[in-house]
Amino acid sequence: MAGSSARTRPRTTLAEVASSAGVSVATVSKVVNGRTDVAPETRERVQDLLDRIGYRPRGAAARRRDVRPAIELAFEGDLHAYSAEIVQGVVDAAAPTGTHVIVTRRPTGAPPVEGSPDDWARDLADSGVRALIAVTSIMSDEQLAALSRAGVHLVVIDPLELPNADVTSVGSTNFVGGLSAAQHLLDLGHRRIAFLGGHLGAACNQARMGGFRAALERAGVTVPAEYIRSGHFMYADGVEGGAALLDLPVPPTAIFAASDEIAVGVMEAARARGLRVPEDLSVVGFDDTQLARMSSPPLTTVRQPLTEMGGVAVRTALRLIDGESIDSHHVELATELVLRESAARPADRPSG
Missing domain, CATH: 3.40.50.2300 (Response regulator)
Known part of the structure; x- marks a missing residue:
C-alpha cells in the first residue's frame, strides 16, 4: 500500500513552488526557462525549491537550460576592416569566460528581424543567446520590448542614434x-x-x-x-x-x-x-x-x-546576464590622433 501511495502522490506544481518561495508563478517560470531577469537571491531560493522536489524542465525549457550561454554579435552589410577589429575585441574578451560568440550579418537595408519581434527574440533565447551585441544598429521600441520579454540583453556598439537610457551602448569620443x-x-x-x-x-x-x-x-x-x-x-x-x-x-x-x-x-x-x-x-x-x-x-x-570597444561590450553584456547593475547606460572610450605620413604642410606654405 505504501508503494501505491508513493505512486499516486500528486506532482508539485509551479504554483505551489511559487507560493513556498513567496514569488509569482511567472518568476518561477523564468527560473525554469533560464531567464536572466530575476534577482540572484530570488533565483537561488526558487532553484533550491525546484531541486528539492526534483523538478526537471521538459521540452524547450530543458533545451534552454542545457544550452551553453552565448552572445550574438550582429552586423549590417558586408564585413570590412572596421568589423574585423570589433570581432577581435569581442572574441578576445569572451574567450577567457568560456562564452560562445555567434557572428551574424544581414544585408544592408534588409529588415532587422524576420517574422514578429517576439518570434525573433524567442528564437535567440531558445538558441542559448543571452545577450545581443549590435554594431551601428537601430532597434525599434517593439524589438527592445521583445528582447526584454525573452530575457535577451542588448548592447550597441557605435550607436547610430544618440544614446538613451533604454539602450546600453559603447562608443568613442x-x-x-x-x-x-x-x-x-x-x-x-x-x-x-x-x-x-x-x-x-x-x-x-x-x-x-x-x-x-x-x-x-x-x-x-x-x-x-x-x-x-x-x-x-x-x-x-x-x-x-x-x-x-x-x-x-x-x-x-x-x-x-x-x-x-x-x-x-x-x-x-x-x-x-x-x-x-x-x-x-x-x-x-x-x-x-x-x-x-x-x-x-x-x-x-x-x-x-575598436577592439577595446568590443571588449567593453562583452564585459557589459556578461554583467547584465549575471543580473549585475552597470554604472552608465553609455560608455565612451577616448580617441587619439595617430600621426603617419599622409598629411603634410600644403605646397603653398613651405615649412620654416
Whole structure:
C-alpha cells in the first residue's frame, strides 16, 4: 500500500513552488526557462525549491537550460576592416569566460528581424543567446520590448542614434576625434579643408563633423558648403566623394575622412588625377584599422579603440546576464590622433 501511495502522490506544481518561495508563478517560470531577469537571491531560493522536489524542465525549457550561454554579435552589410577589429575585441574578451560568440550579418537595408519581434527574440533565447551585441544598429521600441520579454540583453556598439537610457551602448569620443583631426591640419597650415563623412544621420558621423567644424570656426576658417559631403563609410564613397571634391574649381588641399576606408578611397581618387599624397593633398582618416597601417603612404588617422570597444561590450553584456547593475547606460572610450605620413604642410606654405 505504501508503494501505491508513493505512486499516486500528486506532482508539485509551479504554483505551489511559487507560493513556498513567496514569488509569482511567472518568476518561477523564468527560473525554469533560464531567464536572466530575476534577482540572484530570488533565483537561488526558487532553484533550491525546484531541486528539492526534483523538478526537471521538459521540452524547450530543458533545451534552454542545457544550452551553453552565448552572445550574438550582429552586423549590417558586408564585413570590412572596421568589423574585423570589433570581432577581435569581442572574441578576445569572451574567450577567457568560456562564452560562445555567434557572428551574424544581414544585408544592408534588409529588415532587422524576420517574422514578429517576439518570434525573433524567442528564437535567440531558445538558441542559448543571452545577450545581443549590435554594431551601428537601430532597434525599434517593439524589438527592445521583445528582447526584454525573452530575457535577451542588448548592447550597441557605435550607436547610430544618440544614446538613451533604454539602450546600453559603447562608443568613442567622436567629437574630440574630429576636433583633433581638423586641428592637426590647421596646425600644418591648411585652410582649404573638406570633410567627407559617412551616414549623414549617424550620431558618430554628426559628432565627428561637429568637432571638425568647431576647430575651423575657432580658427576663423570658413567651410564652403561644397566642402562637406556624406556617404556610407566605405571605400567606394571615398573614391566618388574624393573625386567630386578634387574636381571642384577650387579644390581642398586637405580632406578629413570619417573612416579609414573613405580615406583610402580619397587617396585613390587623388592618384587617378595625378595628385600625390601628401605633397599635393593631405588626408586624415578615422578608426586606425589595418588599412591605415597598410595604405601607401601610411595613413594619419584618429584611433577609435575598436577592439577595446568590443571588449567593453562583452564585459557589459556578461554583467547584465549575471543580473549585475552597470554604472552608465553609455560608455565612451577616448580617441587619439595617430600621426603617419599622409598629411603634410600644403605646397603653398613651405615649412620654416
